[in-house]
Amino acid sequence: MLEIKNLHVKLEEEDKQILKGVDLTVEAGKVHAIMGPNGSGKSTLSYVLSGRDGYEVTEGSATLEGAELLEMEPEERAAAGLFLAFQYPVEIPGVGNMTFLRTALNAQRKARGEDEISAGDFLKLVREKAKMLKIDAEMLKRPVNVGFSGGEKKRNEILQMAMLEPRMCILDETDSGLDVDAMKLVADGVNALRDEGRAFLVITHYQRLLDHIKPDVVHIMADGRIVKTGGPELALEVERNGYADILAEMA
Amino acid sequence: MAAPLAKDSPRIAALALGPGFGAARKDAKERLERMGLPGRRDEYWRYTDPAALNVDDAPKASVYDPGDEAPLFDRVDRVRVVFVDGVFDAAASDDLAMAGVEIRRLADAPDLSWANGLYGTLEAAGQSPVARPFAALNTAAAGDGVLIRVTDRAAKPVHLIYVHKSEASDPILHHCVKVEPGAEMTLLESGPAGARFNKVLEIDVAEGGRFHHVRVQGRDHERRAVTHIFARVAAGALFKSFTLTANGVLTRNECVIDILGDDAVAHVAGAALGDGATGDFHHDDTVFVTHAAERCESRQVFKKVLKHGAVGVFQGKILVKPGAQKTDGYQISQSLLLDDDSQFLAKPELEIYADDVKCSHGSTTGAIDETALFYLRSRGVTREDAVALLVLSFLADAIDEIEDEGLKDEIVARLEAWLSRHRG
Numbered sequence A: 001m002l003e004i005k006n007l008h009v010k011l012e013e014e015d016k017q018i019l020k021g022v023d024l025t026v027e028a029g030k031v032h033a034i035m036g037p038n039g040s041g042k043s044t045l046s047y048v049l050s051g052r053d054g055y056e057v058t059e060g061s062a063t064l065e066g067a068e069l070l071e072m073e074p075e076e077r078a079a080a081g082l083f084l085a086f087q088y089p090v091e092i093p094g095v096g097n098m099t100f101l102r103t104a105l106n107a108q109r110k111a112r113g114e115d116e117i118s119a120g121d122f123l124k125l126v127r128e129k130a131k132m133l134k135i136d137a138e139m140l141k142r143p144v145n146v147g148f149s150g151g152e153k154k155r156n157e158i159l160q161m162a163m164l165e166p167r168m169c170i171l172d173e174t175d176s177g178l179d180v181d182a183m184k185l186v187a188d189g190v191n192a193l194r195d196e197g198r199a200f201l202v203i204t205h206y207q208r209l210l211d212h213i214k215p216d217v218v219h220i221m222a223d224g225r226i227v228k229t230g231g232p233e234l235a236l237e238v239e240r241n242g243y244a245d246i247l248a249e250m251a
Numbered sequence B: 001m002a003a004p005l006a007k008d009s010p011r012i013a014a015l016a017l018g019p020g021f022g023a024a025r026k027d028a029k030e031r032l033e034r035m036g037l038p039g040r041r042d043e044y045w046r047y048t049d050p051a052a053l054n055v056d057d058a059p060k061a062s063v064y065d066p067g068d069e070a071p072l073f074d075r076v077d078r079v080r081v082v083f084v085d086g087v088f089d090a091a092a093s094d095d096l097a098m099a100g101v102e103i104r105r106l107a108d109a110p111d112l113s114w115a116n117g118l119y120g121t122l123e124a125a126g127q128s129p130v131a132r133p134f135a136a137l138n139t140a141a142a143g144d145g146v147l148i149r150v151t152d153r154a155a156k157p158v159h160l161i162y163v164h165k166s167e168a169s170d171p172i173l174h175h176c177v178k179v180e181p182g183a184e185m186t187l188l189e190s191g192p193a194g195a196r197f198n199k200v201l202e203i204d205v206a207e208g209g210r211f212h213h214v215r216v217q218g219r220d221h222e223r224r225a226v227t228h229i230f231a232r233v234a235a236g237a238l239f240k241s242f243t244l245t246a247n248g249v250l251t252r253n254e255c256v257i258d259i260l261g262d263d264a265v266a267h268v269a270g271a272a273l274g275d276g277a278t279g280d281f282h283h284d285d286t287v288f289v290t291h292a293a294e295r296c297e298s299r300q301v302f303k304k305v306l307k308h309g310a311v312g313v314f315q316g317k318i319l320v321k322p323g324a325q326k327t328d329g330y331q332i333s334q335s336l337l338l339d340d341d342s343q344f345l346a347k348p349e350l351e352i353y354a355d356d357v358k359c360s361h362g363s364t365t366g367a368i369d370e371t372a373l374f375y376l377r378s379r380g381v382t383r384e385d386a387v388a389l390l391v392l393s394f395l396a397d398a399i400d401e402i403e404d405e406g407l408k409d410e411i412v413a414r415l416e417a418w419l420s421r422h423r424g
Helices: A042-050 A074-079 A097-111 A119-132 A137-141 A150-164 A180-193 A208-212 A233-250 B022-035 B121-125 B133-141 B370-377 B383-399 B405-421
Strands: A002-011 A017-026 A031-035 A055-064 A082-085 A092-096 A168-172 A199-204 A217-222 A225-230 B079-084 B101-105 B146-150 B158-163 B172-179 B184-191 B196-205 B210-217 B224-233 B238-246 B250-259 B265-275 B282-291 B297-307 B311-320 B328-337 B343-352 B358-366
Touching (some): A082 A150, A097 A137, B210 B224, B297 B311, B383 B405
Parallel strands (some): A031 A199, B079 B158, B238 B265
Antiparallel strands (some): B101 B146
């Protein structure tokens, strides 16, 4: 599904190397988690994959089902099936959540040469998906993320994911700022989307999210590289001993 | 062009008075003779060159072709009053009879007693402390207009439609609206009216009356307009005005609101879009709100979207007179610059002589928020569509000043159409 090879990335504005040779393959149907200390490059990886400005790829490649991601515009990556759930979802006053969802869905369908979804089908779909995430009609009508609590914002991200049905989902610290109940709701939403044709890359500091979204593979990232890869037990090891032990072991 | 026009300008001397309202027109001409027409050296015209408004003959403006676009407010049940190049067109207009609302053509009804007390009166009062010569010129010379008296809740809006047909037309229209106590109406205006349009709208809202105004100015790229709203708002009354401007080489919209009774509300808002790639664009909102009573609320919300060398101007003032306690005054002017070529000039002012008031003002200039743009694009929305959504987002506060959802939808549809024609 997603194949990252020897990815080197520096900041555009300053001569600072953030990713120093990331190699990662995520297979269809699998959930991979990336853990790592602050500043290890986890969020940068998610931004570079989704096409945010401000980064320069100096070496390496990233492909989604064989297509070179790094040459595409952000909207082309989305249409190709990539989705990033933001750590800090953006507020857009004056644009209704429903308008936003329909615009995004139709834009992707158009890019793939499909017909626009009818108003009736859209309403049915959004109601069904929203119900599962306990997002009420009022929240759907409000402007995108404006006045939403932290938990509501993250649920709204998962709602977008459920509506857009991407094949490769990246969750960037989706657990940050969530209480246990909200985290469970978000995790249930993600788990409902798990299927053989879809892959997940879950970026997190803490093991607790991985209690709810069970990963197949866990990677530890440090200083711009994947330094260790293992099974779910690796996350538990981090939880028990912190990153220091693992990093010391690597040194 | 000979800038500051002398008081003895040949244009003023040659000015012919319009029909009826003899005393008011004569007074207005005398006011104009004392003031003279404005020049660049006038502080109030510092950011907008009045030269094209001063010259004897209107500079030509070609007529905009809307193609197969549906006419504005077409889905709204309304009474249409049509002016072609500034002349009332009875055949194109609806039957003006409506319960609770008296609509008379200015040129036909000069002796209406209620109108005699209004025509030119608010304009004259609005000449202090700042001179507004084009409004005095209008009162003296206006050739046509409507006189509207509202005695009940109007069943439907009155829609003034200004058709531009002749490339050199130079219409001067003057309207008076009197909203009697407890009465309510919505006034709609649309169209360019002519190559150079001078319009005055005087509105007197009596105790507990409610007046709603939604205006869309013509999109003819070369048209020029100088317009004035003079409103007098009595106790417990409500005044709300919204203007959408897209295109036009020169627009100066002045709005003068006197809040004279306690517990009154006055909101004035504007959304302007200018794209220098399809013709020069200079848009000036000049607003003066006076609070002279207690516990009143005023809001000024002005937003401009500018690109390719377009220029936006905002001069807005809130004056709180002695004794106007518990005033709640708010003013915001913002521009969204879509490139590095455009400019926004803002002069926000507060002048407060009461000690228990809440007044705030703000003015900002900014570009499209890159984080929001990326967020939308990451969901598959193309860059151009994302910019259009963010422009609508930026304008939302101004559009939200329109209370009626149907009218709001008409304005948003017009905005979306403009945005889709001005991509990139």
